[in-house]
Amino acid sequence: MEKIVVTDMMRALISGRGPEWVLTEVPVPQPGPGQVLIRNRAAATNNADLPMLAEADPTRGGHGKEFIAGFEYAGEIIALGAGVETWKIGDSVMGSIPSSFAEYVVADHRFVLPRPTGLAPETACALPTGLLTEHGALSTAGFVSGQSVLITGASSAIGLIGAQIAKSLGASQIIGTTRTAGKRDLLTEAGVDTVIVTDEQDLTEATLAATGGKGVDVVLDHVAGQTFAQCLSATAVDGHVVNIGRLAGPVSTIDIDALSYRHLTVHGVSFGFTRDVEMAGIIAGLLPEVIPAVAHDRIRPVIDRTVNITDFAQAAGRLRSGEAVGKIVIRP
Numbered sequence: 461m462e463k464i465v466v467t468d469m470m471r472a473l474i475s476g477r478g479p480e481w482v483l484t485e486v487p488v489p490q491p492g493p494g495q496v497l498i499r500n501r502a503a504a505t506n507n508a509d510l511p512m513l514a515e516a517d518p519t520r521g522g523h524g525k526e527f528i529a530g531f532e533y534a535g536e537i538i539a540l541g542a543g544v545e546t547w548k549i550g551d552s553v554m555g556s557i558p559s560s561f562a563e564y565v566v567a568d569h570r571f572v573l574p575r576p577t578g579l580a581p582e583t584a585c586a587l588p589t590g591l592l593t594e595h596g597a598l599s600t601a602g603f604v605s606g607q608s609v610l611i612t613g614a615s616s617a618i619g620l621i622g623a624q625i626a627k628s629l630g631a632s633q634i635i636g637t638t639r640t641a642g643k644r645d646l647l648t649e650a651g652v653d654t655v656i657v658t659d660e661q662d663l664t665e666a667t668l669a670a671t672g673g674k675g676v677d678v679v680l681d682h683v684a685g686q687t688f689a690q691c692l693s694a695t696a697v698d699g700h701v702v703n704i705g706r707l708a709g710p711v712s713t714i715d716i717d718a719l720s721y722r723h724l725t726v727h728g729v730s731f732g733f734t735r736d737v738e739m740a741g742i743i744a745g746l747l748p749e750v751i752p753a754v755a756h757d758r759i760r761p762v763i764d765r766t767v768n769i770t771d772f773a774q775a776a777g778r779l780r781s782g783e784a785v786g787k788i789v790i791r792p
């Protein structure tokens with residue numbers, strides 16, 4: 461293994477100084493009891509990065525509290541805090557925690573994921589939030605092999621991972637939505653059997669048509685807005701609808717009849733608000749079911765582009781454009 465020299469200071473992208481991230485030097489964090497220190501080789505952007513940057517911008521009424529941006533990382537463990545026995549120095553890891561746009565990150569050892577041999581950090585860093593969120597959502601819905609799944613906003617970075625997880629866990633049929641006809645192949649390559657282009661087709665009608673009028677067993681909804689309402693009538697009796705994202709906004713007017721007559725269960729999941737006790741369960745399910753599929757190349761993130769941390773403005777611009785397909789990776 462390459463010899464790693466830990467300096468006192470590290471480069472990091474800070475939010476809270478203005479409308480853009482600022483590349484600066486901050487102290488390298490030290491692992492406390494139960495924590496590990498990770499040399500971060502690559503970090504991936506998330507949909508939440510820009511809203512959090514804007515909320516912190518003191519020049520436009522934001523709270524002005526500085527923090528290291530970013531959520532996903534991949535690298536190797538270089539120091540162990542007191543009491544950590546499940547990891548050793550040199551282990552290849554990946555994970556999802558705040559403050560990942562930096563050369564080093566500290567993480568609670570319980571929530572670090574093993575990075576399969578041969579999976580490059582630039583690929584691995586784009587997986588953890590998708591793996592944890594999508595597998596957690598499927599588990600919340602009580603998904604079992606042989607059930608059908610509808611994924612709205614299936615072209616989103618985490619939606620594409622959700623489709624691959626559902627396929628890998630034995631979904632009988634995966635239906636995915638996009639607004640953009642040009643993304644059909646992207647969805648098909650991720651394992652989506654039936655693509656619904658919502659700018660051209662009615663989501664409810666198309667889903668019922670694709671399922672012989674029955675509807676799907678499980679919905680993973682990344683879009684919300686009126687799409688969430690349309691999902692209810694597209695779900696089978698006793699089915700589960702899990703809201704994950706609000707790409708079209710958080711407000712929806714729903715037909716309660718659709719909910720009640722079908723005996724549906726609606727869930728909300730928010731990985732960022734997951735309590736430690738719940739996270740332990742999510743990781744316990746992920747390790748045997750999903751990490752082997754990652755190791756066998758059945759689950760791969762879609763990466764829009766990879767930039768060096770010094771080119772952070774390019775990453776922010778690409779995120780703002782709304783044209784990125786998949787994750788933008790930042791090399792610290």
Ligand SMILES: NC(=O)c1ccc[n+]([C@@H]2O[C@H](COP(=O)([O-])OP(=O)(O)OC[C@H]3O[C@@H](n4cnc5c(N)ncnc54)[C@H](OP(=O)(O)O)[C@@H]3O)[C@@H](O)[C@H]2O)c1
Binds near residue numbers: 683708
């Ligand atoms: N619950 C959680 O724990 C959790 C965790 C991570 C992310 N999320 C949420 O999940 C969602 C997806 O995250 P991401 O980072 O994977 O997203 P992303 O990659 O940025 O998704 C971008 C894609 O979403 C689609 N989209 C954008 N605006 C839309 C709209 N108004 N209506 C319908 N589709 C729209 C577009 O695809 P088309 O052109 O194909 O329509 C776009 O290419 C976000 O809302 C995010 O905040 C939730």
